[in-house]
Amino acid sequence: MIPADVFQADPAFEAGSLHVTDWPLCQVRLQDDARFTWLILLPRVAGTTELEDLNPGQRHELMNEMIRAGDLVRRLAQQVGRPLDKLNMAAIGNVTAQLHVHVVGRRRDDGLWPDPVWGRPGARPLTEDQKQTLMRVIRDF
Numbered sequence: 001m002i003p004a005d006v007f008q009a010d011p012a013f014e015a016g017s018l019h020v021t022d023w024p025l026c027q028v029r030l031q032d033d034a035r036f037t038w039l040i041l042l043p044r045v046a047g048t049t050e051l052e053d054l055n056p057g058q059r060h061e062l063m064n065e066m067i068r069a070g071d072l073v074r075r076l077a078q079q080v081g082r083p084l085d086k087l088n089m090a091a092i093g094n095v096t097a098q099l100h101v102h103v104v105g106r107r108r109d110d111g112l113w114p115d116p117v118w119g120r121p122g123a124r125p126l127t128e129d130q131k132q133t134l135m136r137v138i139r140d141f
Contacts, residue, residue: 007044010098016123018131020138025061026101028069030134033123035112037077037084037105039069039138048099051091062101069103072141077105079137080130085113092118 009019009027017029017040025045031038043062045054054062070087077084084105091101095118104117112120126134 005046007046010096012096020135023065026065034126037073039103041101049097073105
């Protein structure tokens, strides 16, 4: 059993996303859904469920990493030839309580526009080629 003070990603993240790299605070995950350009930032701080569980320095770093992830999502969208109309960021946590931030690129023609993407059926897994291409861009960013 892993001690409570050791960071571990909730198993729900393992089921729907890929751990690609680590930034100073967050684990950076690629959501396995070809409909959207979608990253998840998972602060590597054990026991966090709310933003106030982070200390002020960690909150500052999380904001920096959110901005960086937004830039990266835009770059990923360009990589696949689908420039974005909007960038959505949210730390919802109703299904998985562990603190995490979704950074999702949206397009007016994405099929769910203008509704939220969270918890919607119809995910299309990325192909192996898409995974490898996107993960390379993420790691090189």
